[in-house]
Amino acid sequence: MTTWVARPESGKELNRRLILDQIRRNAQISRSDLVRLTGLSKATVSSIVAELMEAGLVEEVGNQNPPVGRPRILLSLVADANFTLGAELTDEECRVVLTNLHAEPIRRVYRAVGSTDLSPERLIPVLEACVTEAVDGVDPACILAMGVCVPGIVDPSSGTVTLSVMLPWRDVPLGAELNSRFPFPVAVFSRGTAATWGERWYGVGKDVSNLLYVRVGSGIVAGLVINGQPYLGRNFGAGELGHFTVQPDGALCRCGNRGCLATLATTGVLLSRVRQLLREMPDAAMSRAMQENFDHLKLEDVVAAAEAGAPAALQAFAEVGRWLGIALGSTINLLNLDMVVIGGPMALAGDYLLQPLRQELHQRALPTHLAQMSLVASMLKEDAPAVGAASLVLHELFSPVRTSAGMLPADRVSLFA
Ligand SMILES: [Zn+2]
Structure with missing residues (x-):
């Protein structure tokens, strides 16, 4: 390809x-x-x-x-005279950023989806409402384009979401639908690809040729830059790191396999593991705050508990870090990367996660491959997918070459149309 x-x-x-x-x-x-x-x-x-x-x-x-x-x-x-929009649309929320021509966010708008109806008919109006708020007071002629990303597999040439388990959508022509609704051109990307290019162009991975971005949240997905170019795979489905087998006889994954990384290292798994550990170590003084929130435990609570030295929190992050390390060790041996970026909600844990992950990599990846490689937390943090989507449309508009990561409609790609 x-x-x-x-x-x-x-x-x-x-x-x-x-x-x-x-x-x-x-x-x-x-x-x-x-x-x-x-x-x-x-x-x-x-x-x-x-x-x-x-x-x-x-x-x-x-x-x-x-x-x-x-x-x-x-x-x-003139970086601040024209703007682009970047959006991330998921089963939980819609996040829209208005950026200048350096992909720097000028405005951020969040809106919870707040419904179990995740159909395009329900979610597209949520996106429209966020965009209306984000561009309030801005001359419509100054909005050059919008990039939208969703969790799932996207055909970059048409912007069709071929499969999203999280939303759940199959063959949704999102690009065509959004281009008919907005006055500016819209491109659609997979969330992993958008976040990867956000970090590659405007985040921690500037000028890195071989980069793997790993998003760890309620699912696990990766994006790849190989030799400075996007690698999307035959059917645009590359990067399904969550379905690496790391425990041959482990729990059943929703993909049908057993022991996938996604059954062991997501935020959901971390929170239930912390609850289980708290039951086993109920009298640990540092865990009091977590026990008060036991039923509504959030990732932020576990990070705060780890900062306070709570053994249950530290152990849970160490276990997740170890499972990630097992999957990433093989990936690093295969690809000989310059950089691995850990992003998504779990990156909030910083060294509580990265340290055990690093230790595991030293057990499993080849020293020659680790010597020149850096393992870092995302710089753009929760902005990575939306800023990445905006940066991909900026690249579409301004660069002499198009990436295959996602495309604006060919008849609307000119700045002088
Ligand atoms: Zn699986």
């Missing part, structure tokens, strides 16, 4: 992207440097820069005084 996709557009559109891409990568850049870096003629650069300034995307920001020759006018992206 080809991972970078040639754009079907005209030479002029490609030239605009070559120039925009350089202006985005270099905070401030002169026209003559643009000529040098893009290989385009002086006249082409001047005419396209004039267009970009006219469109309000680029501005002149000062002078550069080279040792020889005339001062050069510097150009910069």
